[in-house]
Amino acid sequence: MHSVFYSDLRRAINNRYVKMGAIVSVVYPLVYFLSYLLILKIAKLDVQIYGDDILSSSYIRISSFIVTAVITGFLAPEFSDGIIRNKLITGASRNEAFTSLILVSGIVAGMMSAIASVTSLIISVLFTPGFGSLTTIEMGDYILSATSAQISIAVFSTMLLIVLGNSKISLAIPLAVAFIMKVIATVVQDKLYPTEGVCTLTGTRLKVYTLFDQYVPYSCLTRTVQYTFSSCFVGAMVLIIFSVVFGLIIFDEKDIV
Amino acid sequence: MEYIFKTNNLEKRYGSFTALNGVNMAVPKGSIYGFVGKNGAGKTTLIRHLCGLQEQTSGSFELMGIKDNDKAINKARRRIGAVVESPAVYKDMTARDNLKQQYLTLGLPTFDGIDELLEIVGLADTGKKKAGKFSLGMRQRLGIAIALCGKPDLIILDEPTNGLDPQGIIEIRELIIKLNKEQGISFIISSHILDELARVATYYGFIDKGRIVKEMSAEELGKECRKSVRMKVSDTKILARIMDSQGIEYNIIDDKTADVYSEVAFSTIAKDFEEAGCTIYTMDEREESLEAIYLSLLGGDQSA
Incomplete structure (x- = not known):
């Protein structure tokens, strides 16, 4: 197992999509902050930017797409260039090959989240008066829950790519899922937290919307209300466990062509 | 005779289509086995089973004396190298990095021997050129170098001379013969170029409609070719x-x-x-x- 894992990890370190992902996770919070400043200056608005705005509204809001795109770019050659085939030929078991890719994808997503968080925190400390109404613990909870959500999305995307492998269309599916989830999350949050008036949902519909909002990782990364670390973490763990178990069962039976 | 690979009524069905129809094939240890058949006869399907890429519907096989349902089959597979269909290369890496990657996958403790492998396949001077920019022939050579990592006992080559120029074909042929004679490596080679196959193979297997119709040694073939x-x-x-x-x-x-x-x-x-x-x-x-x-x-x- 460890030899395949080292091999995959080395490939991730040298992979251009992973490098681009790392660059985006540094640059995006900076660009977001500078754009924000520029807009305020042009509009001549005297509004203060706080650190929690930079953290929650920049990289994390688009992270489900960035993580999915990076993982898709990184894993595409597994089938198109016969990489996974080669691993199995050299004696790696299917469980080893699958688990290794899941681990590496999770590490990549975690690393990108860490880079973006550190960049956002540095900007916040240097250029803003503080983290608004959030305490340090709440800020830490938020970063951890967002990171766990990103890792779970990376794992889920990896499972989709491996299970659906062998066809080029499979490369578009994780991004399509991310897009659909983002749309659903936006609709759900509009209903739960309307900008005008109060939430009018009741009964089962309210429960379903709330469940989706609080537990589905794609939704956690869209939400602006950031105080539900436990539910987001539980949701991420459920998605990771589901992806690993389902992926192992399907990949074990799959013909690699 | 000792066999490095042997199948017993191997069968693979996709719905109503039978890709392998009770294949009985035996590859003698130390041989260069020329695997011949029409398109769709079942050559690649059989190779995929040998490499663990597909599961048979029924029947069994032995690789280096280890049964396919034995857990040690993965260890046996560590002693094979293969280029199946197209060479599996990391296009965003150099030839040297590709071999390092293969060394890591195999769990080899050092990168010793990489220079020698690059020299053998004629890719020693490719420097920082990425494999994605290689010609088909160069990729084929790199695929063979990858298959050679870890000094395997059996190498499977599916159309090894695809995309190679005449000089490349000669070099690969000489390489196969050299590795077979000097290191005792067994080969299974499927090729469309029958004349080329006839120059290297020491044993032949003819497959048609998912069934081995004849196996014969080069000597036996020689008698028939008088x-x-x-x-x-x-x-x-x-x-x-x-x-x-x-x-x-x-x-x-x-x-x-x-x-x-x-x-x-x-x-x-x-x-x-x-x-x-x-x-x-x-x-x-x-x-x-x-x-x-x-x-x-x-x-x-x-x-x-």
Whole structure:
């Protein structure tokens, strides 16, 4: 197992999509902050930017797409260039090959989240008066829950790519899922937290919307209300466990062509 | 005889389509096994089973004496190298990095031997050029170098000369022969270029419609490929009598056709035939090739 894992990890370190992902996770919070400043200056608005705005509204809001795109770019050659085939030929078991890719994808997503968080925190400390109404613990909870959500999305995307492998269309599916989830999350949050008036949902519909909002990782990364670390973490763990178990069962039976 | 790979009624079905129909194949250890068959005959499917990429519907196989349902089969697979269909290379890495990657996957403790492998396949001077920018022939060589990592006991090559120029084909052929003779590595080679295969193979397997129709050694093939004179005569019974009297080996094809395995001088035998009342219509010198054997076994309506 460890030899395949080292091999995959080395490939991730040298992979251009992973490098681009790392660059985006540094640059995006900076660009977001500078754009924000520029807009305020042009509009001549005297509004203060706080650190929690930079953290929650920049990289994390688009992270489900960035993580999915990076993982898709990184894993595409597994089938198109016969990489996974080669691993199995050299004696790696299917469980080893699958688990290794899941681990590496999770590490990549975690690393990108860490880079973006550190960049956002540095900007916040240097250029803003503080983290608004959030305490340090709440800020830490938020970063951890967002990171766990990103890792779970990376794992889920990896499972989709491996299970659906062998066809080029499979490369578009994780991004399509991310897009659909983002749309659903936006609709759900509009209903739960309307900008005008109060939430009018009741009964089962309210429960379903709330469940989706609080537990589905794609939704956690869209939400602006950031105080539900436990539910987001539980949701991420459920998605990771589901992806690993389902992926192992399907990949074990799959013909690699 | 010791076999490095052996199948027992291996069968693979996709719904109602049978890709492998009770394949019984035996690859002798130390041989260069030429695997011949039409497109869709089941060559690649069988290779995929050997490599663990597919599971059979029924039947079994042994790789290096280890049964396919034995957990140790993955260890046995660590002793094989393969280029199946297209070479599996990391396009965003150099040739050297590709080999390092393979060394890591195999769990080899050092990167020793990479320079030698690059030298062997003629990619030592590719420097920082990424594999994605390689020609098809260069990728094929890199695929072979990857297959050679870890000094395997068995190498499987699916169309190894695809995309290679004539010089490259010669080099790969010499490399296969050298590795086989010097290091005792067994090879399974499927190739469409039968003449090329005939230059390296020491054993042959012919597959058709998912079934092995014949296996033979190069010596056996050589006997079938002997030079002969195909004679068309008025009566092959008389021909048989004449040939028997002169101790010449022959093979009756039908009432009027026979192959004579000797350089027969027309002037010498014409008189005997005239005296026996047998007319010689034609005499054609012919040499059976692997291609001819292939055609006689599998028919020639499709490519190999």
